[in-house]
Amino acid sequence: MSTLSEQILGAPAGTYVDREVDIAFAHDGTGVLAREALREMGVERLPHPERLRLIFDHIVPANTGTTATLQAELREYxxxxxxxxxxxxxxxxxxxxxxxxxxxxxxVVGADSHTCTLGAFGAFATGVGATDMAAVWASGATWFRVPETIAVNLSGRLSGAAEPKDVALAYVAKLGMEGATYRALEFAGDGAATISMDGRLTLCNMAVETGAKTGMFYADPVTVRYLVDYGVAPSPQVPEDCCYERTVDIDLGGIVPLVAVPHRVDTVREAEEVAGTHLDQVFVGTCTNGRYEDLARFARIVRGKKVAVRTVVVPASRxxxxxxxxxGVLADIVDAGCMVAPPGCGPCLGAHAxxxxxxxxxxxxxxxxxKNRMGVGGxxxxxxxxxxxxxxxxxxITVPEVA
Amino acid sequence: MQGVGPAVCLGRDIDTDLIIAGRYLRTKDRSVWAEHAFEDLDPALAGRLRGSVIVAGRNMGCGSSREQAVVALREAGVVGVVAESFARIFFRNAVNVGLPVIEASVACTDGARIAFDLDAGWVEVDGERYPARPLSPKMVAILRAGGLAPYWRSC
Structure with missing residues (x-):
């Protein structure tokens, strides 16, 4: 009986396999290096361009002439x-x-560490570097070591002001920054069905912060309903009775608002403990929390009020x-005094905006x-x-009130 | 495949933002990455890298997939990186750009003479030998070729 990674990769944990990839993507940062590596490899014709995507998100629109030139070259490529x-x-x-x-x-492989996000669909999705991406461009395939799997067993349902991000911070704190290195995380248990697709994407997004290769949910009716809206009708996946390396239990009902404090993602406190910490900026967005549900949740709380601190909101996509x-969510956000930046990564990686x-x-x-990720000394x-x-x-820093 | 050099000791969980900050990524000039390597950790560190062997703790290279991190170290003249454990993308990137990575648990003193042999699977600190986790023959072949791109051309 197999884990979801073993089912998709078709081999037992620990095996090295060469596999064709279904989709491979790079962004404006890693794409430039992949293009350079491809040139060094001496490859001119791509066998499967239809599987590949280039997505400009890291510094958009370009912040300097150099960035703009690099993007123009990649756009032309x-x-x-x-x-x-x-x-x-x-x-x-x-x-x-x-x-x-x-x-x-x-x-799915992406030349970005947070590619694990897409495991939320029950895909095997993992991040690679630029040279590995170039090899995928050149061949349509890459090698994987089939990972061992840690189950994150979700029970109950979220209550109060807690949301999926708090669950993500909770499991990162539990596993630690290297607690799942080389492993896959499978989010399972009866609580999984209570988490929306947007929430699942948030949970899988942070898998790499534990060192994991990917985070995964089994496709279920929630997944199917979400994809049907895009005109796709996938079948649900059936969990097999399999062997996990270990299981981490999370009671969703016991989750409270949490905050990771500088400079480690796994140093997590209850928001209550750090309440009162002075802020110079609030940033809402990114591949973790820039989705519609996130913006709508933010708007519900700030509607009719004014923010007291510089607040940057960046929608995750057009x-x-x-x-x-x-x-009307955007109007509420703007009227509350927030700045809204174009869809993309925003200031997350400390390059602009x-x-x-x-x-x-x-x-x-x-x-x-x-340390220093969003700016030296920040x-x-x-x-x-x-x-x-x-x-x-x-x-x-303030503990949110129960909605 | 062997290497030798004086140790530069680092701690655990050294993330790729610390190896090369996001503000330096948008260029194809590799010397920029070498020049600013570890700038936010210790601005003096980049000057000590040429010919050295980095010795780190657990989870070396965690965080972003940015390949500029391993290229920065290679361009700065780092002979190899020994760590108790590596983040997986950093490890794969290092092999792909021809930067030797050696998983071994060793005590580090700055300037100690570090030697390693990837084929035989050992690291020496001032002559004292420690076992290293062996790399696959293909990884050693890629490293010997100088990275995945030259390896690809030779296949």
């Missing part, structure tokens, strides 16, 4: 090679791929932005609070959207 391009403004690669592209049971406009100054403190809904706290919203209004 996409045109001549036949790789489909999602240009600046389309959104974050993982979000764009989650909008009806990645399907259950497929093998589709998310468009829906937030249509439903909200970089921190020396000594500044940011509460962010992203996935990493590494401090990053990570939280849920609800905690970010309550904190933006108060100007300091």
């Amino acid at each position: 996409a045109r001549v090679s036949g790789i489909e391009l999602s240009d600046a403004g389309g959104g974050i690669c993982h979000q764009v791929m989650s909008e009806g592209v990645v399907l259950p049971g497929t093998i 589709a998310v932005l468009s829906r937030a406009i249509a439903t 909200g970089v921190l100054g020396e000594g500044e403190v940011c509460l962010s809904t992203a996935n990493r609070n590494f 401090e990053i706290y990570l939280s849920s959207v609800a905690t970010a919203a309550a904190s933006a209004i108060a100007g300091e």
Whole structure:
């Protein structure tokens, strides 16, 4: 009996396998290096351009002439090679791929560490480097070591002000920053069915923060309903009675708002414990928490109020932005005094659009609070959207009220 | 495949943002990455890398998939990276760009003479030998070729 990784890769844990990939994507950062590596490999013709995507998200629109030139070269390469391009403004690669592209049971590689996000569909999705991506461009295939699997057994359902991000912080704290290195995480248990697709994407997104190769949910009726809206009708996946390396239990009903404090993702406190921490900026967005549900949750809390601190909101994709406009969510956010930046990664990686100054403190809904990541001397706290919203209004870290 | 050099000791959980910060990524000029390697950890460190062997603790290279991190170290003249354990993308990237990576648990003193042999699977610290986890023959072949791109051309 097999884990989901073993089912999809078709071999037992520990085996090295060569596999054709169904979808491979790179972004404006890693794509440049993949193109360079491909040149060094001496490969000119791509055997399977239809499997490949280039998605501009990391620094969009370009912040400097150099960035713009690199993007222009890559844009031109996409045109001549036949790789489909999602240009600046389309959104974050993982979000764009989650909008009806990645399907259950497929093998997906992305030249970005958070590719594990897409395991939420019951796909085997993992991050690779740029040279590995070039090899995929050149051959349509890559090698994998079939991972051992750690089960994250979810029971009950979320209550109070807790949301999927708090569950993500809880399991990262439990496993630690290397607790799942080389492993896959499978989110299972009767609580899994209570988590929406947007929430599952949040949970799988942070798998890499434990060192994991991917995080996965079995495709179930929630997955099917979500994909049907994109015109796809996949079959649910059936969990087999399999052997996990170990199981981590999380009682969803016991989850409270949490905050990861500088500079480690696995140093997690109850929001209550760090309440009152002064903030210079709040950032809502990223491949962790920039989806429609996140923006809607944020808007519900800030509606009719004013934020007391510089607040940057970045929708994860054009589709998310468009829906937030249509439903009035965006107006609530803007009227509350927030800045809204174009769909993409925003300031998460410290390159533009909200970089921190020396000594500044940011509460962010992203996935990493590494030292200096968002700017030299800046401090990053990570939280849920609800905690970010309550904190933006108060100007300091604040426990969100129960909705 | 062997290497030798003075140790540069680092701690555990060294993330790729610390190896090369996001603000330096948007260029194809590899010397920029070498020049700014570890800048946010210790600005003096980049000057000590040429000919050295980095010795790190657990979870070396965690975080972003940015290949600039391993290229920065290679371009800075790092002979190899020994760590108690590696983050998986960093490990694969290192092999792919021809930077030797050696998984071994060793006590580190800055400047100690570190030698390693990838085929035989050992690391020496000032002459004292420790076992290293062996790499697959294919990984050693890729490293010997100088990375995946030259290896690909030779196949």
